[in-house]
Amino acid sequence: MIKSEEIAKIVGVSRSTVSRVINNYPNVSEDTRKKVLEAIEEYKYRPNAYARTLAGKRSETIGVFFVIDEAPESQRRLYHNDFFTTYLDAIIDIANSKGYYVLVQTITCNEEYEKIDKAFCEQRVDGGILIGTRKDSLKYIRDESICQHMVMVDIDPELVPTHFMEQGLVSVINSKDYQAVYQAVNYLIENGHEKIGFIKGLEKTLSAFTRYDGYLAAIRDNGLSFCKDYILEGDFNQEKARKEMEKAIQKGTLPTAYICANDYMAIAAIECLGEHKIRVPEDVSFIGFDNTQTGELMQPKLTTLSPDFFAMSKKSVEIIHQHLIDNKKMNAENIFEYDVELIKRGSVRKIN
Amino acid sequence: MIKSEEIAKIVGVSRSTVSRVINNYPNVSEDTRKKVLEAIEEYKYRPNAYARTLAGKRSETIGVFFVIDEAPESQRRLYHNDFFTTYLDAIIDIANSKGYYVLVQTITCNEEYEKIDKAFCEQRVDGGILIGTRKDSLKYIRDESICQHMVMVDIDPELVPTHFMEQGLVSVINSKDYQAVYQAVNYLIENGHEKIGFIKGLEKTLSAFTRYDGYLAAIRDNGLSFCKDYILEGDFNQEKARKEMEKAIQKGTLPTAYICANDYMAIAAIECLGEHKIRVPEDVSFIGFDNTQTGELMQPKLTTLSPDFFAMSKKSVEIIHQHLIDNKKMNAENIFEYDVELIKRGSVRKIN
DNA sequence: CTGAAAGCGCTTACAG
DNA sequence: CTGAAAGCGCTTACAG
Numbered sequence: 001m002i003k004s005e006e007i008a009k010i011v012g013v014s015r016s017t018v019s020r021v022i023n024n025y026p027n028v029s030e031d032t033r034k035k036v037l038e039a040i041e042e043y044k045y046r047p048n049a050y051a052r053t054l055a056g057k058r059s060e061t062i063g064v065f066f067v068i069d070e071a072p073e074s075q076r077r078l079y080h081n082d083f084f085t086t087y088l089d090a091i092i093d094i095a096n097s098k099g100y101y102v103l104v105q106t107i108t109c110n111e112e113y114e115k116i117d118k119a120f121c122e123q124r125v126d127g128g129i130l131i132g133t134r135k136d137s138l139k140y141i142r143d144e145s146i147c148q149h150m151v152m153v154d155i156d157p158e159l160v161p162t163h164f165m166e167q168g169l170v171s172v173i174n175s176k177d178y179q180a181v182y183q184a185v186n187y188l189i190e191n192g193h194e195k196i197g198f199i200k201g202l203e204k205t206l207s208a209f210t211r212y213d214g215y216l217a218a219i220r221d222n223g224l225s226f227c228k229d230y231i232l233e234g235d236f237n238q239e240k241a242r243k244e245m246e247k248a249i250q251k252g253t254l255p256t257a258y259i260c261a262n263d264y265m266a267i268a269a270i271e272c273l274g275e276h277k278i279r280v281p282e283d284v285s286f287i288g289f290d291n292t293q294t295g296e297l298m299q300p301k302l303t304t305l306s307p308d309f310f311a312m313s314k315k316s317v318e319i320i321h322q323h324l325i326d327n328k329k330m331n332a333e334n335i336f337e338y339d340v341e342l343i344k345r346g347s348v349r350k351i352n
Numbered sequence: 353m354i355k356s357e358e359i360a361k362i363v364g365v366s367r368s369t370v371s372r373v374i375n376n377y378p379n380v381s382e383d384t385r386k387k388v389l390e391a392i393e394e395y396k397y398r399p400n401a402y403a404r405t406l407a408g409k410r411s412e413t414i415g416v417f418f419v420i421d422e423a424p425e426s427q428r429r430l431y432h433n434d435f436f437t438t439y440l441d442a443i444i445d446i447a448n449s450k451g452y453y454v455l456v457q458t459i460t461c462n463e464e465y466e467k468i469d470k471a472f473c474e475q476r477v478d479g480g481i482l483i484g485t486r487k488d489s490l491k492y493i494r495d496e497s498i499c500q501h502m503v504m505v506d507i508d509p510e511l512v513p514t515h516f517m518e519q520g521l522v523s524v525i526n527s528k529d530y531q532a533v534y535q536a537v538n539y540l541i542e543n544g545h546e547k548i549g550f551i552k553g554l555e556k557t558l559s560a561f562t563r564y565d566g567y568l569a570a571i572r573d574n575g576l577s578f579c580k581d582y583i584l585e586g587d588f589n590q591e592k593a594r595k596e597m598e599k600a601i602q603k604g605t606l607p608t609a610y611i612c613a614n615d616y617m618a619i620a621a622i623e624c625l626g627e628h629k630i631r632v633p634e635d636v637s638f639i640g641f642d643n644t645q646t647g648e649l650m651q652p653k654l655t656t657l658s659p660d661f662f663a664m665s666k667k668s669v670e671i672i673h674q675h676l677i678d679n680k681k682m683n684a685e686n687i688f689e690y691d692v693e694l695i696k697r698g699s700v701r702k703i704n
Numbered sequence: 705c706t707g708a709a710a711g712c713g714c715t716t717a718c719a720g
Numbered sequence: 721c722t723g724a725a726a727g728c729g730c731t732t733a734c735a736g
Contacts, residue, residue: 001473003713014723019715029721049474050402050411051713054728059402061455085437092456101476103413104444104454121353122401124453267649274651294646297619299626355729366707371731381705403729406712 002043011039022047053123061101062320063125064091065116067132068106087131087153090313098321100126127320129153132205149323151316156206157335171319171334175307177207177289180340181214182221184259184287184305187342189222192351193257193285197230197248199241199269201261208236211261211289229253234261238268245272254284256351263288263295263304270298270347281349291343300346307340354395363391374399405475413453414672415477416443417468419484420458439483439505442665450673452478479672481505484557501675503668508558509687523671523686527659529559529641532692533566534573536611536639536657539694541574544703545609545637549582549600551593551621553613560588563613563641581605586613590620597624606636608703615640615647615656622650622699633701643695652698659692 004018011018013032020028021036028036039045053059066084088104095102103125105115119125127149150170152160157172188196198215201208219226229251232244241260248254249272260266266288270280280286281300288295291306315336356370363370365384372380373388380388391397405411418436440456447454455477457467471477479501502522504512509524540548550567553560571578581603584596593612600606601624612618618640622632632638633652640647643658667688 005713015714016716016723017721020722023715027721032721044473046470046473048406048713049476050405051728052715053402054400054406054730055713055715056728057715088440088456092458096458101471102456104440104456106444106448118398119453121396121398124401271649294649297623297646298650357729367730368707368732369705372706375731379705384705400729403712404731406714407729407731408712409731 001048002045004045004047007036007039007043007045010043011035058126058324059101059123060099061103061125062091062095062317063103063105063116063119063128064088065119065128065130066104066106067130068108084131086309087313090310091129091317094314094317098317100317100321126324127151129316129320130155149320151319153312153316154206156209171336173312173315173319173336173338174206175312175338175340177210177305177307177340178214178217180289180305180307180342181211181259182218183342185215185218185222187344188257188259188285188287188348189224191285191348193255194224195227195230195255195257196224197227197232197255197258199232199244199258199260199265200234201265202235205236208261211259215259227253227255230255230258232258232269234265236262236265238264241265241268242272245269249273249276249278254278257285257287257348259287259289261289263290263292263302266302266304266347267294267298270302281347285348285351287342287348291341296345303345303347304343305340306343308338312336312338353400354397356397356399359388359391359395359397362395363387410478410676411453411475412451413455413477414443414447414669415455415457415468415471415480416440417471417480417482418456418458419482420460436483438661439665442662443481443669446666446669450669452669452673478676479503481668481672482507501672503671505664505668506558508561523688525664525667525671525688525690526558527664527690527692529562529657529659529692530566530569532641532657532659532694533563533611534570535694537567537570537574539696540609540611540637540639540700541576543609543637543700545607546576547579547582547607547609548576549579549584549607549610551584551596551610551612551617552586553617554587557588560613563611567611579605579607582607582610584610584621586617588614588617590616593617593620594624597621601625601628601630606630609637609639609700611639611641613641615642615644615654618654618656618699619646619650622654633699637700637703639694639700648697655697655699656695657692658695660690664688664690 004015004022008015008018011032013036017028017032018036021033021040049059066088068084092102103119105119107113107115116128116130120128129151131153151173152170153173155172155174160170160172185196196215196219198212200212203209216226229248230253232241232248234241234244241264245268258266258269260269266286270286273280273284278284286302288302288304291304295302295304315338356367356374360367360370363384365388369380369384370388373385373392401411418440420436444454455471457471459465459467468480468482472480481503483505503525504522505525507524507526509526512522512524537548548567548571550564552564555561568578581600582605584593584600586593586596593616597620610618610621612621618638622638625632625636630636638654640654640656643656647654647656667690
């Protein structure tokens with residue numbers, strides 16, 4: 001591997017000058033710059049990233065940390081989650097296109113929040129994106145270290161310590177889940193539904209809470225009576241949703257429509273109903289959340305709430321990029337909320 | 353951020369000794385080791401990864417390079433591909449559990465193969481996994497640089513230059529797609545099918561070629577006559593599969609069963625048939641490839657060929673891990689092939 | 705078992 | 721506009 005000193009020797013300049021050319025500094029004569037550039041090209045010289053970083057440059061790397069609850073033996077932990085994969089995909093694309101490397105890590109238990117600190121302390125990453133944040137995430141993050149360029153997705157801004165926010169060290173990106181579900185309830189009401197149920201997500205997450213909250217508010221504001229039997233517990237996974245639906249069927253306490261905290265649970269619930277010859281949307285209508293591919297391919301196609309994952313992940317990268325470029329902290333404006341679209345398909349029926 | 357020199361001062365030893373403790377070298381007295389460890393713990397000292405690498409240690413990072421054809425604007429490039437996401441997920445999990453970091457990059461055109469070189473040259477990665485390799489990939493990789501610890505997934509070993517293989521620098525991991533499709537054809541024949549069609553994958557990839565090859569061989573070996581009309585062109589994506597199926601329907605040249613180079617195309621084709629009131633499996637039987645979640649959730653559930661992605665990606669990481677630990681090259685044994693399982697579900701019908 | 709010194713390959717003030 | 725020197729925070733022979 002050729003190094004800057006050798007390039008310098010070849011061209012007949014000092015290492016400093018080679019460095020200036022590499023870093024595109026202005027104080028180099030055009031003639032010298034050209035010669036150096038040619039040598040670099042000819043000898044395929046590539047500056048050692050680690051030496052550069054040690055000497056004061058950035059690592060040009062963004063860390064992506066996924067908080068995952070499932071056991072490490074599970075073969076489909078990231079994969080299983082459309083939210084994660086869409087997000088990760090977009091982050092990689094956008095970060096790559098801006099010249100950043102992406103370092104991905106999973107966090108599967110509280111001790112592993114340590115990994116975030118570690119990545120920052122070891123200077124492996126310039127900024128980080130924390131995804132799938134649990135409510136209690138923040139207390140596992142040390143004040144001093146992490147507080148550089150951090151974007152948190154799906155976390156209640158209230159939970160971010162004030163000094164983090166004030167110093168503009170942490171940004172928060174959320175989708176407007178409350179409004180989304182509120183709108184979904186209204187849509188069902190417009191279609192004649194009055195008995196509207198809800199399948200809940202994993203309690204610990206903001207989105208689970210907010211989605212349910214939107215449901216409750218909409219029910220109340222529309223003067224519908226709250227019925228406990230219409231609420232099914234859930235954790236975003238299919239298994240639990242299926243069991244809860246099974247119970248509801250046995251009890252015979254089905255509403256005419258369900259809103260589900262995600263598509264996967266909707267799909268599982270619909271399957272379960274199908275096994276009992278209860279049909280969607282003829283007997284029960286369904287609205288999911290996340291706009292997964294499967295929801296689009298199934299029959300009937302699943303009506304769902306679609307967050308703009310791409311815009312959100314793009315924003316995540318851009319925030320870090322801006323921080324790094326300007327080398328300054330965020331302004332007051334460090335909470336971003338994105339609209340969620342109601343995608344009307346075949347799983348909701350108009351009733352009388 | 354505290355550094356080794358300060359730890360040394362606190363404990364009253366030299367930096368060398370601190371370094372020995374960090375690296376778990378044997379030549380340190382138990383007493384000293386203990387004291388150093390305590391100071392490290394107390395002051396939350398973390399060695400700077402970049403300094404360590406520069407001084408001769410490994411970067412402890414594995415690069416994952418995805419070759420993707422779709423345009424950068426596409427919002428579901430990685431995500432869209434179950435093969436990629438499953439693979440990536442498993443790699444991250446396994447690599448993380450062994451203490452490696454994972455750097456992910458996408459390669460969307462020939463020029464971007466450069467990225468692999470760059471990551472290695474800049475010493476950002478110790479080893480690499482190249483996924484979704486096209487037939488002509490290898491010529492874009494420079495001999496000298498890349499030739500360290502590289503695992504290639506889904507590439508014809510014949511195409512790897514002999515000196516790469518001989519020096520044990522590159523390993524190849526494939527699934528037994530030929531045998532898989534061969535078996536699938538037999539399964540269809542057992543179920544009474546004689547008119548068996550095939551929807552092809554993207555020509556440039558090994559798996560597309562091998563899967564089709566397995567089909568051709570099985571047709572021939574079973575004495576069935578090859579019918580050109582039964583073969584639909586494809587590129588692993590739904591759009592093309594749908595169009596081709598539409599054409600076949602218009603021509604009226606449908607076989608009684610199709611094997612598809614992946615599940616996505618099967619799903620698209622089935623949808624297309626459905627729009628023409630042609631039912632699966634009543635009128636046409638289907639076998640997919642990849643065992644996607646969608647295939648499992650649709651009605652009827654898709655019969656499919658399921659590669660062991662998890663085992664394959666695990667092996668990828670383990671190979672690199674072994675290389676790095678032993679610091680030696682691979683033996684003659686550097687081609688690995690994994691069985692593919694036929695998962696029998698509802699999309700194949702027994703006919704007379 | 706331990707320490708002083710050189711070195712990893714860059715960047716960055718400092719001088720000129 | 722350019723170069724010599726110091727420094728980034730580690731590791732690794734070398735001596736003892």
